[in-house]
Amino acid sequence: MEPPAPQRRVTIVDVARHAQVSTTAVSKVLRNAYGASPEMRAKVRRAIDELGYRPLAAARGLRGQTYTIGVMLPDIRNPFFPEILDGITGHLADTDYQVFLGPGGCNDEQAEARVTDAMIDRGMDGIILIAPVSSRARLEHIASAVPAVVVGRHGHSAVYDTVTDDDMAGASLVVGHLAGLGHRRIAHIEHRETDATRRAEMPNAQRADGYRRAMQAIGLAEEIDVVSTSYTQQGGYEGARQLLARPRRPTAVFAGADIVAMGVLEAVAEAGLSVPGDISVAGYDNTTFASFGPISLTSVDQAGHDIGGNAARLLLERIADRQKTSVQVKLSPMLVPRRTTAAPQA
Amino acid sequence: MEPPAPQRRVTIVDVARHAQVSTTAVSKVLRNAYGASPEMRAKVRRAIDELGYRPLAAARGLRGQTYTIGVMLPDIRNPFFPEILDGITGHLADTDYQVFLGPGGCNDEQAEARVTDAMIDRGMDGIILIAPVSSRARLEHIASAVPAVVVGRHGHSAVYDTVTDDDMAGASLVVGHLAGLGHRRIAHIEHRETDATRRAEMPNAQRADGYRRAMQAIGLAEEIDVVSTSYTQQGGYEGARQLLARPRRPTAVFAGADIVAMGVLEAVAEAGLSVPGDISVAGYDNTTFASFGPISLTSVDQAGHDIGGNAARLLLERIADRQKTSVQVKLSPMLVPRRTTAAPQA
DNA sequence: CACCGCTTGGGCAACGTTACCCAAATTCGC
DNA sequence: GCGAATTTGGGTAACGTTGCCCAAGCGGTG
Incomplete structure (x- = not known):
């Protein structure tokens, strides 16, 4: 018992034959290339539709695009x-x-x-x-x-x-917002970066730098407090635990990413503190869940x-x-x- | 001024020449095909590494895979x-x-x-x-x-x-869980489906069906209450508003998807009610945010x-x-x- | 009328890979 | 030690598309 005809794909040759033109002509029409009259174009397009032809990307790839x-x-x-x-x-x-x-x-x-x-x-x-x-x-x-x-x-x-x-500016926005509300002890949780080149290029590093500069700019250099963990929920949780254990607890935490803020919220709740009553929390990225009712996280929208x-x-x-x-x-x-x-x- | 040699890609021919074998032989090695001795394989692989050769998918595609x-x-x-x-x-x-x-x-x-x-x-x-x-x-x-x-x-x-x-079973799990806690007025928010074929095939429809069957099975047929909106946050919000306006308000809502549950939580909070005190909410999919501390949503994990x-x-x-x-x-x-x-x- | 430039269409040779064949060399079975 | 079977390696023709070239036709110009 034969398989019911392995049905070959329609090729540019079939189209050319059906439209009674050369394959070159069909190719020109496909690519909107120079050298085909309007009538030719119409004729070829009709043939393409009738046969349901679609160019094979692999074959095109072999020729360039x-x-x-x-x-x-x-x-x-x-x-x-x-x-x-x-x-x-x-x-x-x-x-x-x-x-x-x-x-x-x-x-x-x-x-x-x-x-x-x-x-x-x-x-x-x-x-x-x-x-x-x-x-x-x-x-x-x-x-x-x-x-x-x-x-x-x-x-x-x-x-x-x-x-x-502009991550630097984004960090600045957060610090400005928190300082504007009256906060002074504003801490930051960053993503640890070891590689030197990446330190200069990665957004996380820029956010941390932006935080430091903004703090300095508004005279809060003394209060700069950065914890290095990672941009994960776990990282936020651990970072927050460290911050909450400080003798002088920060009144606001700027998490480098929303997901980090999630970990922070968890640690804060676990410590029996309330947000924003006892401590303010801000994230970064304005991810979908930041806007969810029960979370309602202050964030930075890129x-x-x-x-x-x-x-x-x-x-x-x-x-x-x-x-x-x-x-x-x-x-x-x-x-x-x-x-x-x-x-x-x- | 010439551009610095457009650097042609290394091809199978280059490899063959470098290893002093035929292209066929190289191809065999690449595909782990039959007909190449271990020494041949080693020799070819060395040549491949030395030249940094990588097969071009487009060319392979033209031949089949x-x-x-x-x-x-x-x-x-x-x-x-x-x-x-x-x-x-x-x-x-x-x-x-x-x-x-x-x-x-x-x-x-x-x-x-x-x-x-x-x-x-x-x-x-x-x-x-x-x-x-x-x-x-x-x-x-x-x-x-x-x-x-x-x-x-x-x-x-x-x-x-x-x-x-098994969406039917999943819905059953939720209904069972809620009934086990003592709920009777358990409502469901589904995704509206108009097309008949899809009604039979789509998971959302199966969840709704599963809900109905499970309610019947435990003798709560009278309490079946389904609202049709869509699997979006907005859909959840609107669905919940309808449910909360019922003369006999449901004590539990089974949302067909976690994102729907987010809308429900919002509507519930807006109505000044508490979760789970006044009303229980369950979702479906166990998405990442379901586990976030402030949300902590009961859900079904596929x-x-x-x-x-x-x-x-x-x-x-x-x-x-x-x-x-x-x-x-x-x-x-x-x-x-x-x-x-x-x-x-x- | 010779010449030029432009438009329209087609022939042909790649592109890089693999499937199919065949030839030579080697091993096996008796 | 001889034919048969198996292993090992290579030659070659596609696969479908496009870039390059050329030829024919046409209108305009000097």
Whole structure:
């Protein structure tokens, strides 16, 4: 018993035959290339529709373009990334490009390499790296193989463009907000960073620096108090425990990320203290759950959609001209005050 | 001024020349195919490493395989999907396959079609569709073009495998839990479904059915109370407002999804009622935020990791044998009681 | 009328890989 | 020690698309 005809895919040759033209002509129509009359175009398009033809990306890839753009996400769980992604897909919606996401395995440098290599192997036309943890050299290596845009790294490179949030300014907003409410003992929980280059480029480090500068700027240098853990719920919990054990307890905690703030809230509740009564808490990223009623976390909103849109725009520009000089876009964040911050108790 | 040599990619021919063997031999080594001696393998591998050669997926695709698997996610925001994804990538980690995610644009049938078509055009070796909203016919169409596994649809098809959570049982767990605490007036908020086929296949409908059956089974048929909105925060908020306006207010609300429960909590707080004192609330999916301290939502945990693992396994089996009879896997969910449910007030 | 430039269409050779074949060398069975 | 079977390696023709080139036709110009 035979399988019922393995049904070959319709190719450009079938279309050409059906429309009684050459394959070259069909190819020209597909790519909106020069050298095809309106009548020709119409005829070919009709044949394409009648046969339900779709160009095979692999074959196109062998000749150059795949019409595919890769986006590397280090961690799909981070609720901030979808915003960026929407910005990207929105900008690319009416182009011929299709976006695929590469799951970068939670901040793991090796997993990142695997995914980016896979994207290059698949001949993707360009890639967007979101908050990569890879080394500088590695990023430049990638960018030399394929047009690339890096999101969320402050370093400046000649071969790739960058789009970032102004984390320094964001931290400043938080400190300003808390100080404005009357707080003086404002502590910060940061993500520990050991590597020197990354210290300069990663957003977490910028937030910590921004915190320090802002504290100094408003005359609270004496009160600077930074705990180094990690940007996880656990990290927030541990950081808060340390802060709560201080002889002079801080009256406000600026957590470097919303997820960290979740851990802080837990530790605070466990210590029998109330928020914002006994202690104010602010996060960063304005993730979806920050707005949930029972949480209602004061946070900093990065213009995720704009970040994504700009990244896509720059990538298209770079695909069009690989030699163009690199661009750095820095967008301004916004403070979203909610119910976890209030004036300190008298 | 010349650009500094456009650096051609290393190809299989370069490797063959460098190792002084034929391209066929190199290809055999790459694919672990039959017909290459151990010495040959060693020699070729050395050459590969020395040149840093990586096979071009596009060229492979033209000959059949791309070693790429596509996963369609209808909504990256849904915090339940990462679990599934981990299960998939975990299962595929030590194979040669690479996973790429297609962003399916929030429950939009057309966007889904665009992504799945794109995957087929790119010659992907297999695709996993997570909670697709597309019609039955469309799913079968896809599955006839490429090996496919559908996750989160209860329908049975001959051409694709399915992996689902036993939503009926999950709903039963919630009702049982609440009834066990002493509740009788247990209401449910469901996602409105108009299409008939989907009513039978979609998890949301199964949860609603499971709720009804469970209520009947324990003699609470009289108390069945279902509000139809949507699986969104807004839907939960509106649903809860309706329920709270009832002359006999329910003492417990079973929300069809965690995000719905968030809306419920908000409406309840707004009405000046307390949880679980005045009203108990349960969700479904056990998403990350359900466990956050200030929320602590009773929910149902689907074995996301197992779902993903099974989906990947079935897909590999189907890739190996496209004619094999289809399989349906149904996994059992687990109740996770937290602080939003308690005995009703006397 | 010779010449030029432009438009329209097609022929052909890649692109990098693998499936299918065949040839030579080696081992096995008796 | 001879034919048969098995192992090992290579030659070659696709796979579907596009970039480069060329040819024919056409209108305008000097």
